[in-house]
Amino acid sequence: MTDTTRPKISARSVERVFAAETDNPVHALGPFDLDIADGEFCCIVGPSGCGKSTFLRIVAGLLRPSAGAVEVDLAGTSKTPIAMVFQDYGIYPWKTVEANVRFGLEVGGMSKRDAREKALFWLGRLGLTEFRNAYPDKLSGGMRQRVAIARALAVEPEILLMDEPFAALDAQLRQILQEELLALWEADKRTVLFITHSLEEAIVLGDRVLVMTARPGRMLESVQVPFDRPRTPELRAEPEFNEFKAGLWDHLKLQVEQYLNELRTVEEEGDER
């Protein structure tokens, strides 16, 4: 067993610079520090371009940090310990719904029969059974995103990384999928790192909401969400919800302004030199 006091994911002074070999490097992220506990549902919010996707890709191992390090503590309960759901790209138009879901299992070495059985189980849980032989092209955006979620969950990862998975969906569908995701998470409480640019979505879903600054993204605030589980998206109709959101929002505005002021003075100092 892994040490329960150790964080599942811990990031220490993580930074990422793009085009570092040129004269115009882009400092996309950090230094960024973060600890995520086992089984925690953690939401990251931040302005567009602040390095959220960059951080997620580093955790996933798709990209290396320029400095610092991320440690991911694995229990060894899954062959594919980290699975990712992207905003749009990711499910293959040349594979049927079922083949898409089987993909992660088959490349993980599962036999076709077992993979099929497991894929059908997850298709059922996401309400996709009747579409299993369709190509993604024929599906609506919400259905396609369900396929992506089913594909990620089918490998039973220890950690689920989601990069603005619902950003392209309309408000109603978004709400439905949030509800489904909450129910799925309640069932087996995986560690989830969920990126969104909606503060509301972050509060509905997360145990904790992390707010990042503008680029280069740093931690601005980390707030525990006080609402009981199991939650439903109807939570947002509650007065407490709106109070919490408004409080967080005011707090954030202040922080963002402070941050901008700091930036301004730094720039002025730079100009004086």
Add this chain to the structure above:
Amino acid sequence: MTNTDPNTTVDKRGPRVLRREPGVAEIKPRAHVRNRKAAERALAIGVPAALLLLWQLAHHYEWNLLGYWKIDQRFYASPYEIVTSEKLREADFWRDVWTSTRRMLIGFALGAGAGVFIGLAMGMSRLVRAALDPLLTALYTVPKLALLPLFLTIFGFDERPRVMLIAVTVFFFVWISTMAAIMAVPEGYREAAMSFGVSRWQMFRHVLLPGSLPQIFVGLRIAAGVAVLILIGVELVIPSQGGIGSLIERGRTLLIPELTYVGIALAALLGLLFTLVVRWIGRLLIPWAPEDNAPGQG
């Protein structure tokens, strides 16, 4: 973590820690890129140089490859011999190079022009497609060299049969890739343009042409290589009016192997330069496409 499904796949490596850390590329980005480029350049020059050296050695020691393929100095020229050959200095091969280049350029221009034109027309119009597709598809499979006797009968023994053969070959490559490129322009781009009420010409100018140019250039690059292939082939079959192919053949009949080697090297060089030029033009015309202007290939 509890798993509801019995069919779990457990990682046999057990508990462990994954570390995501900077690698060499992140710690010393400038040096890394510099080293990689230097290594690439060294390989690009080193591999041909090493092969030349091997060739020279094989020639010098008359190696017997695999026990039955002997490098006999009478039939094989060594790189050193070729470079220092007196006979080569006398042979006036630049005329042949120019003859071949001219044939290739004219043939390519004709074929590519017609290919792009017909390809665009067929890609944009269902009717034109219906009219020409079966015919062209059938002709596409005919080996183009088989048309040579026909062209010789029609045009006689002047430049035209050679140029036409190159043009026809190039045409088919460019036609197919252009038509496919136009039809592959995503529906979303077309609809966005239609919502602004574009005319047919505007649709072509603002959406279909730029949207398909990267693929068209993939076709043009392939066609450029094939043009050299056909050119040398034709010149070998009818070597009477000069060209690099005829140079290669002269080396054999006049017993000057150096000439044959030089001819082969020149053909390779001509093809290389020509595809590079086509690629360079592509880069100028398609600044938005990734490096190799071949989307979906990398």
